[in-house]
Amino acid sequence: MPTLVENVGRRTLNLFDYVGGLTLQLGAGVRALGAALPIVGNRNRWKASVRQMMEIGVDALPMVGLMSLCAGFILAMQGASELKRFGAIRYVIDLVAVGFTRELGPLLTAIAVSGRSGSAFSAEIGTMMVTEEVDALHVMAFDPLQFVMAPKFLATLIVLPCLSTLANACGILAGWIFMFFSTNIGFGLYMRYALDSIVMHDVVSGLIKSLAFAIIIVQVGCLEGFRVRGGPEAVGHSTTAAVVRSTFLVIVADAIFTAIFYFTGMS
Amino acid sequence: MPLISIRDLVVEYDGRRVLDGLNLDIEQGETMVLLGGSGSGKSTLLRHIIGLERPRSGQVIVKGTDIARCSPAELKLVRRSIGVAFQSGALFNSLSVEDNVALPLREHTALAPSIIDLMVWMKLLVVGLAQFGKLRPQEISGGMKKRAAVARALALDPEILVFDEPSAGLDPIVAAELDDLILLLKRAFQMTVVVVTHELDSAFRIADRIAMLYKGSFLAVGTKDEIRSSQDSRIRKFLDRIPDTSAHFQSAEKDLERYLQGEMVLQ
Numbered sequence: 001m002p003t004l005v006e007n008v009g010r011r012t013l014n015l016f017d018y019v020g021g022l023t024l025q026l027g028a029g030v031r032a033l034g035a036a037l038p039i040v041g042n043r044n045r046w047k048a049s050v051r052q053m054m055e056i057g058v059d060a061l062p063m064v065g066l067m068s069l070c071a072g073f074i075l076a077m078q079g080a081s082e083l084k085r086f087g088a089i090r091y092v093i094d095l096v097a098v099g100f101t102r103e104l105g106p107l108l109t110a111i112a113v114s115g116r117s118g119s120a121f122s123a124e125i126g127t128m129m130v131t132e133e134v135d136a137l138h139v140m141a142f143d144p145l146q147f148v149m150a151p152k153f154l155a156t157l158i159v160l161p162c163l164s165t166l167a168n169a170c171g172i173l174a175g176w177i178f179m180f181f182s183t184n185i186g187f188g189l190y191m192r193y194a195l196d197s198i199v200m201h202d203v204v205s206g207l208i209k210s211l212a213f214a215i216i217i218v219q220v221g222c223l224e225g226f227r228v229r230g231g232p233e234a235v236g237h238s239t240t241a242a243v244v245r246s247t248f249l250v251i252v253a254d255a256i257f258t259a260i261f262y263f264t265g266m267s
Numbered sequence: 268m269p270l271i272s273i274r275d276l277v278v279e280y281d282g283r284r285v286l287d288g289l290n291l292d293i294e295q296g297e298t299m300v301l302l303g304g305s306g307s308g309k310s311t312l313l314r315h316i317i318g319l320e321r322p323r324s325g326q327v328i329v330k331g332t333d334i335a336r337c338s339p340a341e342l343k344l345v346r347r348s349i350g351v352a353f354q355s356g357a358l359f360n361s362l363s364v365e366d367n368v369a370l371p372l373r374e375h376t377a378l379a380p381s382i383i384d385l386m387v388w389m390k391l392l393v394v395g396l397a398q399f400g401k402l403r404p405q406e407i408s409g410g411m412k413k414r415a416a417v418a419r420a421l422a423l424d425p426e427i428l429v430f431d432e433p434s435a436g437l438d439p440i441v442a443a444e445l446d447d448l449i450l451l452l453k454r455a456f457q458m459t460v461v462v463v464t465h466e467l468d469s470a471f472r473i474a475d476r477i478a479m480l481y482k483g484s485f486l487a488v489g490t491k492d493e494i495r496s497s498q499d500s501r502i503r504k505f506l507d508r509i510p511d512t513s514a515h516f517q518s519a520e521k522d523l524e525r526y527l528q529g530e531m532v533l534q
Binding site for chain 1: 314317318319343344346347349351353354355357358359360370371373374375419
């Protein structure tokens, strides 16, 4: 029966092992990224990246759009119920516009992509590990990081900020629909107020967060996949772990970034 | 000078010695069968010969390069002269059979697409799958998958062809067909062939020499006749298919006695 100290020690070592693995993979992944670039990289990897962009981005458009519309309505309604007590219902526009651009757009998108694509990365690579396809890549003198991970990495880095921008637009649109039925405000005036409330820092901080979330989702999903040992059951575990860990790390990273932006006066 | 030379190879997993100081030379153009029961270490040895794992100590010299110590670039170069047909086939399920075979040619050569198509057709013709190139791996039988894996292993005309359990999971007729294919490839292309198997019929049919593994050590390395006439009791047990139950039952009997006397608890 392991003692408490042994358990704590083992878990600490596992944590260091995981963080170390993630860091090493990130370094190797950044080096492998060049292979997926157009013109200077490998043509086949770029084609794979475009396919990934379609799967991660285009296929996720309805889901991200709908989630953001719903979240926009919720935020506007919750905000309005408090703000109207002070006769400040107009500030719902600022709340939705700033809230989505800085925070909700990137975060909701990252959670959706983590659940949808992070799990798919892990399942795909995990299955390749189980069926010896990764070994086959090694013996055919391919680098699995370039072959499997680089297209996913590049695609997510490009697609996540785009999806976040769409999420922002949908959230702000939902805010207008609510405000239209509450105050009969026109779309042009609503957008003028919304754009007045947003500054460039908000947009940039949202995009920086999106890039960080993209790195987390790809690296965690791929690491969980590459660590699969055993059979199909292990693939299932790794898929669950990929979603849980990447979502957790996305929220932790969001808190850190928000704190940095807050204390440095960027927000 | 042998094409593959293994010197004092020691492999350990979690302190458990799996291969214990192995020495073996495989000459150019010969078919070496690594024969042994389950857990004897033959698959581990194979993974070291193809550079998928690095040993604790010892050398694995392939074409004059110690692949246990060489740089990644040197390993990549050596790997291009080795074709591997994995036990499960390890074909990429997202690609058709012909795309699987074409993959190494597209990635490692600058050949025109029409030449690659021709070469792929020829490789598939050799393994009897010329009419099945458009199908996906999940649409063909187990035997066909193994032959497709051989076609992919042949894509870059390797000097060394490695088979991991070629007959495993196949009916006797398909297994015999695969043996014929190995013999044909050796005759036609003068390849050096390394086969890991526990199938006696197959081993004695295709081998020039057999290395008999037992608990991580070679019991004997010799020609088919030398192995057949061996008087080593462990080799005889394997060749005559005598189950090794006495030691197992003695141990179980002792455990039961200790349990009944209260000296042992069930875990």
